[in-house]
Amino acid sequence: MSLHPRRHRWRTQWATIVWLTVVWVFLWGDLSVGNVLAGLLIALAVTTGLRMAPIDFHGRFRPLGFLRLSARFAVDLVKASFEVSLIAIRPRYVPRGAVIGVQLRSHSDLYLTLTAELCSLVPGSLVVEAHRLTGMLYLHVLDVRQSGGIEAARQSVLDQEERVLRAFASDEELVAAGLVGVRT
Amino acid sequence: MTQDQWTTVADVASAVCLLGGAFLAFAAGVGVLRFPDLLARMHAGTKPQVLGLALVLIGLALRLRSGGAVWALVLVAVFQMLTAPVAAHMVGRAGYRTGKVRSDLLVVDELTDDQERAQVRDQGRPDDDDPRD
Amino acid sequence: MTAVVWVCGVLLTVGAVLAVVRAEKGPSMLDRTIALDIVVTTMIAAVALYAAIERRTDVVPVLVVLSLVGFVGSVTIARFAAVEPEGEGRVRTREEIAAQEAERMDAEDEAEGSRRTGRREGYDEHHGGGAEGEVRG
Secondary structure: OOOOHHHHOOOOHHHHHHHHHHHHHHHHHHHHHHHHHHHHHHHHHHHHHHHOOOOOOOOOOOOOHHHHHHHHHHHHHHHHHHHHHHHHOOOOOOOOOOEEEEEOOOOOOOHHHHHHHHHHHHHEEEEEEEEOOEEEEEEEOOOOOOOOOHHHHHHHHHHHHHHHHEEEHHHHHHHHHOOOOOOO | HHHHHHHHHHHHHHHHHHHHHHHHHHHHHHHHHOOOHHHHHHHHHHHHHHHHHHHHHHHHHHOOHHHHHHOOOHHHHHHHHHHHHHHHHHHHHHHOOOOOOOHHHOOEHHHHHHHHHHHHHHHHHOOOOOOOO | OOOHHHHHHHHHHHHHHHHHHHHOOOOHHHHHHHHHHHHHHHHHHHHHHHHHHHOOOOOOHHHHHHHHHHHHHHHHHHHOOOOOOOOOOOOOOHHHHHHHHHHHHHHHHHHHEEEEHHHHHHHHHHHHOOOOOOOOO
């Protein structure tokens, strides 16, 4: 890996540049040479002008795990929305909430963020505070009774993290989190 | 099926999606009015809103059926899914820091416990850095 | 299709009105932020409904802009939320305003009175009686 500072930054930021170009092309709607070029120029201007910490991604993309993650997430999202709507509409029912802390097993910002995002969008829980240095995630559970209790809610967050790791993590990271050998 | 029948199917599917999305937006409004405290209201503001918007955009995409604008709708849906949890998290954190969260309404409040424990620890050892801030 | 439009419109309107009621009631700034975020999302849904009925594609950029505005607005308010003193979060009634105004005027009159007597004494102290031609009231 090149240690020259400017070249090193380009290499770690090419993913951001590609993503920004894709966003620009989506915005305009048609895939023409002009749009792609304009997108590239703007992406380059943004990444050089507004410098942000590059994200370290040492993992591997696993298609099977990713499919399982996406399918389960879609099902959970639909279930969650209708559950919360029912709680909102049902007359004379007041939900009792709780704030629980969950210690995540992985040591990376990216997985913490992904798990936090997915947990916020699925049934009954919302991330209130995330301490990235210790890997603690604090969630607010909307209705303790509906989630099956506090321990069940904690376990569902750990399950979510496991699905994320099995979709994106490299082998060393899986071993470090203690997840090897249970499933593919 | 002929082109006309496909069009009708798409229109019906679009109508169903629009109805579902509007119902979820309505549920979000009811929820934010009825729920007892700040953190519960954030739930009402995040979940029905995201799926409701996704359904409405799917309904719109089924109705428009032309290439260009549909990609921008995909973009809006992805933005909402990425940013709604972040906004909710920041509001929750601000709620804790300004003291708007009432611990007595919660069954368990581990965040306040941990914060108090950290404060006690910090006051006991003033030379140590708190690794969490 | 007309029935669908009416039902969706009514649902969205009622949802938005309820969110605005929370924005008025909500005891803190953050409650109001959430409520207004919901209003913005309802606006996106309404514009999308309009675009679906008329089959127009030129209002789609409006949706993109509205979603960005909603997000940036909520995060900005949350970022700068400060501790509000108790009782600041609601609208005062007319009687309370009158009572507070009366209190304020009394306090001002007292301060003015003590200032005037203080000035007269201080004047004598500092200037040893003042000018002879001065009219003293």
